[in-house]
Amino acid sequence: MSMVVVVAAVIVAEGRRVLAAQRAAPAALAGGWEFPGGKVDPGESEPEALVRECREELGVEVAVGAQVGGDWPLSQGYVLRVWLCSLASGVPEAREHLALRWLGPGEYYDVEWLGADLPIMKTVENLLEGD
Numbered sequence: 494m495s496m497v498v499v500v501a502a503v504i505v506a507e508g509r510r511v512l513a514a515q516r517a518a519p520a521a522l523a524g525g526w527e528f529p530g531g532k533v534d535p536g537e538s539e540p541e542a543l544v545r546e547c548r549e550e551l552g553v554e555v556a557v558g559a560q561v562g563g564d565w566p567l568s569q570g571y572v573l574r575v576w577l578c579s580l581a582s583g584v585p586e587a588r589e590h591l592a593l594r595w596l597g598p599g600e601y602y603d604v605e606w607l608g609a610d611l612p613i614m615k616t617v618e619n620l621l622e623g624d
């Protein structure tokens with residue numbers, strides 16, 4: 494059975510801040526916070542999907558950096574792959590999300606992360622601490 498690959502961007506800005514986005518849909522996930530992203534389209538590479546999703550959802554251009562971990566579990570048949578990104582241009586705006594928040598050290602757990610994203614936040618915290 495082939496897996497649907499979902500990609501997500503951990504956009505890191507000055508001061509070890511990371512961008513969290515609050516989902517608007519579907520109902521089961523609405524209100525929860527995630528690292529923005531979405532499904533990879535046919536014929537598209539994973540980094541290309543990441544760049545496209547950030548453009549569509551946030552109105553920004555990102556530069557894709559290092560991958561964070563490997564395959565993160567999602568619901569059955571789906572797998573999540575995550576990259577650190579930096580902002581190349583633009584200011585993120587919530588085009589498809591309910592809200593956006595920049596979270597700095599000490600604030601990383603101030604939002605209700607989705608189940609899939611919470612362990613990613615933990616790993617990113619460890620990565621950024623080592624910087």
Ligand code: 523
Nearest residue numbers: 499500501527528529530531532567607609610
């Ligand atoms: N997640 C998730 N965390 C996370 C992302 C980007 C996605 O748990 N950081 C889950 C939520 C959905 C599934 O992955 O169950 C697909 O993500 P979604 O809906 O953002 O993908 P899209 O935008 O490609 O979906 P459609 O455009 O609605 O088809």
